[in-house]
Amino acid sequence: MTFSSGALMVACVAAAILCPSSASPAIGLGEPSVSVSDPGVTLQVTGLREIIAEVVAAALDQHDSTHEPQGCRNTCPGNFIPCAGQCYSRLSTQVNHAQAERDCLALHAHLAVPRSRTENLCVAGLAGHENIWLGITDSAEEGVFRGPGGRAVTISDGYVWASGQPDNWRDQEDCVEIRKVSEGYRFAEWNDDNCVATKKLPMCQLL
Secondary structure (H helix, E strand, O other): OOOOHHHHHHHHHHHHHHOHHHOOHHHOOOOOOOOOOOOOOOOOHHHHHHHHHHHHHHHHHHOOOOOOOOOOOOOOOOOOEEEOOEEEEEOOOOEOHHHHHHHHHOOOEEEOOOOOHHHHHHHHHHOOOOOEEEEEEOOOOOOOOEOHHHOEOOHHHOOOEOOOOOOOHHHOOOEEEEOOOEOOEOOOOEEEEOOOOOOEEEEEEEO
């Protein structure tokens, strides 16, 4: 098997998650805000290892040069990183959701919209232990979460909400984030949050 840059990047993301101290600054992965020994953190190492093994296997299969699907990107321009056939870039300034969309648009991109379990794990891994905005909201219709262009994000897209989410707390939460691992939030889980009052890092996806 020939390993593409995308497959190798997924492997690097996996290594960074399992061994944060060895993470490469080139992909924005720093030390985690919590460790697995912190009380109350709902992270099970065994389960996380199984998830990482799954995403790496899926990405390697997807990027096998002898079975490469049409449209799969092996290289990305500028500061974008290939992963699971998409190009992603996590920006470094925390902003509200509308500004995050504008910042991505300036790069000819949009906020990331994972459409598979593998893409969701890639986005979470590239987040680098930070809370990030996704390009998904239910502002048009409560409870129906949509990406750019109005296409709904469904359960078949492989996403996982955190326990008790989405809750539309105080009827003011319409935008979706992936939260870093912390109490109540496991790796790659989604949460709905206030689009205006909260600030997070944009995760851009190339158009």
